[in-house]
Amino acid sequence: MTLLQVSDLQISFESGFGKVDAVRGVSFSMEMGDAIAVVGASGSGKTVLGRSLLGLVDTPGVVRGSILFNGSQIVGRNEKQLKKVRGLGIGMVFQDALDGLNPVYTIGSQLSEIFMVRLAMHRTQARAEAIRLMELVGIRNAEERFDDYPHQFSGGMRQRICIAMAIGMKPKILIADEPTTALDVTVQAGILNLIKELQAETGMGLIFVTHDLAVARLISKRLIVMYAGQIVEEGDTEEVFQRPQHPYTQALLKAHPARARSWRQLEPIPDAFVTDPSSGGGMPHSVPQVTLSQ
Incomplete structure (x- = not known):
């Protein structure tokens, strides 16, 4: 096909x-x-x-x-x-991770919003899915880092988060x-x-x-x-x-x-x-x- x-x-x-x-x-x-x-x-x-x-x-x-x-x-x-x-x-991951992340919102809120807006998930369900995705792309202690901001992650970790957003x-x-x-x-x-x-x-x-x-x-x-x-x-x-x-x-x-x-x-x-x-x-x-x- x-x-x-x-x-x-x-x-x-x-x-x-x-x-x-x-x-x-x-x-x-x-x-x-x-x-x-x-x-x-x-x-x-x-x-x-x-x-x-x-x-x-x-x-x-x-x-x-x-x-x-x-x-x-x-x-x-x-x-x-x-x-x-x-x-x-179709999902997309850009060259610069900061292009895909809003610096004034936490990583968890940005991931959760995708599921709440696009898939009409409840906040609790969206949070669980966001944490699952963070773990899937190799973010250690995902639940603890859910409320961290983009600048608190390294470049490689930010790119992993962008991949999580794209495949979510x-x-x-x-x-x-x-x-x-x-x-x-x-x-x-x-x-x-x-x-x-x-x-x-x-x-x-x-x-x-x-x-x-x-x-x-x-x-x-x-x-x-x-x-x-x-x-x-x-x-x-x-x-x-x-x-x-x-x-x-x-x-x-x-x-x-x-x-x-x-x-x-x-x-x-x-x-x-x-x-x-x-x-x-x-x-x-x-x-x-x-x-x-x-």
Whole structure:
């Protein structure tokens, strides 16, 4: 069963310098339980792609094309209609945990509110569910820490709480937008393992947005490589890593530190992949897509 179908998605922003095309004709699909990593350099369009799946592209952004979730169209829906999708259908974890937490409310009250407002739970029942979720994501002494504020938690713990908030409604898809970028390596590993365990337990689909190739390889079964707002390569993660077909993917892997024994072996990505001189304005170079057989 196809859970998510994205077709010819185009996202542009009007600016003082004219129209900027952030996403250009992106198409892909996912099934229940899929684990997809979306990789690419900064500015490739991967974050705005993830936000568009929840209708979170704000003005002056313009979204065109089709995003079908469970057969229902996301593009063009108003906030009231999108409320039925957000949380219950698709959950999201943002890069900075503080973006998803209100600093003036306790962690427990923020978690409980989700269940009271969205699922009409009684306060006592909502509190119990919030504590259960805190324990599930590895918050020690959850009942004692229920009334603590966000600033009383470490960055890694705050990110775990954001994951608890995202999975609390039991979404069919979890979008994680570089949730470990600001964390140290040890904490990062714990968060990644947590996400993998939660996906295995719940069967939810996962779209993991990252610029870190090693993280993408660890977390996903399928890989989408984006460049200049387009998907240039898509396929089984290990297949892409072992036999990359597109020149940009090949250049991206050669530039990854994990593949080099010394800095002298690192190969910078050629300018040809950064801008197209013939465009006259430094516009992104258009490149064909490569799809590997599953």
